Amino acid sequence: MPPGGYGWWYVDAISEDGQHGLTIIAFLGSVFSPYYKASGRGDPLNHAALNVALYGPRARWAMTERGGEAVVQERDTLAIGPSSVHWTGEALEIAIEERDKRLGIPWQRPVRGVIRVIPEALNPVGFALDPGAKHHWHCLAPRARIEAEMHEPSLSWTGRAYLDSNFGSESLEDGFDVWHWSRAHLKEGAVVSYEGKRSDGSRFASAIRFDAYGLPQQAELPLAAPLPNTAWQMERRTRADRGHASVIKTWEDSPFYARSTLGARIYGEQVVAVQESLNLKRFASPVVQFMLPYRMPRVGA
Structure with missing residues (x-):
C-alpha cells in the first residue's frame, strides 16, 4: 500500500425481521482518520481501525484507531x-473486541x-472508479448470509449481508467531492448503483447487476430518486424505478456522511436497500477535523 493510500473491507447486513442492522469496516490507511490526514498520510499501516456499528435495539458504535505495531497481516487473516x-x-x-465511544460520556462500553x-x-x-485508476472498488459478495453472535451487547440474529472492498493510491478527498452509493438484493442476484462528482468536476453514474452466480454486468441506470436531507443537512440520493424511494431508517447521520435503509422498486422488484452518501468537502473542513477525535480515539504511537 503506497504512502497516501488506503484499503478497506466493508460488510453490511439487515436481520431477517428487519429490527437489527450492522456495518463492519476494517481500515488500513483509515480514510476518515483525522490522525492519518494530519500526519501527511506517509504510513497507511500506522493508521488502522475496525469500525463496528450495530443498529436497532442495543445499538453500539466503535472505532478505535491503532498504530502499525497492532496490525498483523497474514494470507487469510487481518488482525487490528x-x-x-x-x-x-x-x-x-470477524472476531470483535472493541469499546464504543459516545460524545459527552467518559466511559466506554x-x-x-x-x-x-x-x-x-x-x-x-x-472496477476502477476514476480514469486514472487511483481508486478501485471490488464487490466481493453481492449476496451473503450473516450470523451475528454478539456477547456484549447480548444479541443473536441472522439475516442477509453484502461484502465489498475499496483500495486507492491517494486520499478520497483528492479523488472525489461527493458520492452516493446503494445496494439491494433482488430475487436472483443483486444490484449496486453509485454516482457522484470527482474532484476535477467530472460526474459519474453507473448501475451494476450481479446474477445468481455473482457475475456483474452494466445495467440500465434507473431514474435519480431524491431523498430528504438528514438532520445534519446531508444530501442523499439513490436510483429507483420512476425516480421514487423512501427512507425506512437513517442508520448514520454525521456532518459529512449518512447511511440509511430505503424502500424502493428497482427493475420491477420491491427491495430494501442500504444507501450511503459522502461529502468529502465537508470531511476536509477544519471544523469536522476538530470534531472527529472525539468520535474516533487513537491508541498507540
Whole structure:
C-alpha cells in the first residue's frame, strides 16, 4: 500500500425481521482518520481501525484507531489490535473486541462478539472508479448470509449481508467531492448503483447487476430518486424505478456522511436497500477535523 493510500473491507447486513442492522469496516490507511490526514498520510499501516456499528435495539458504535505495531497481516487473516478478520475458505469470520465511544460520556462500553459472513455468490471482477485508476472498488459478495453472535451487547440474529472492498493510491478527498452509493438484493442476484462528482468536476453514474452466480454486468441506470436531507443537512440520493424511494431508517447521520435503509422498486422488484452518501468537502473542513477525535480515539504511537 503506497504512502497516501488506503484499503478497506466493508460488510453490511439487515436481520431477517428487519429490527437489527450492522456495518463492519476494517481500515488500513483509515480514510476518515483525522490522525492519518494530519500526519501527511506517509504510513497507511500506522493508521488502522475496525469500525463496528450495530443498529436497532442495543445499538453500539466503535472505532478505535491503532498504530502499525497492532496490525498483523497474514494470507487469510487481518488482525487490528484485539479484533481480527479471518477467511476460512467458506466464510468471513470477524472476531470483535472493541469499546464504543459516545460524545459527552467518559466511559466506554465493551463491544464483543463473532460475526460470520457466508457468501452466496462471489464476484471475481473489480472496477476502477476514476480514469486514472487511483481508486478501485471490488464487490466481493453481492449476496451473503450473516450470523451475528454478539456477547456484549447480548444479541443473536441472522439475516442477509453484502461484502465489498475499496483500495486507492491517494486520499478520497483528492479523488472525489461527493458520492452516493446503494445496494439491494433482488430475487436472483443483486444490484449496486453509485454516482457522484470527482474532484476535477467530472460526474459519474453507473448501475451494476450481479446474477445468481455473482457475475456483474452494466445495467440500465434507473431514474435519480431524491431523498430528504438528514438532520445534519446531508444530501442523499439513490436510483429507483420512476425516480421514487423512501427512507425506512437513517442508520448514520454525521456532518459529512449518512447511511440509511430505503424502500424502493428497482427493475420491477420491491427491495430494501442500504444507501450511503459522502461529502468529502465537508470531511476536509477544519471544523469536522476538530470534531472527529472525539468520535474516533487513537491508541498507540
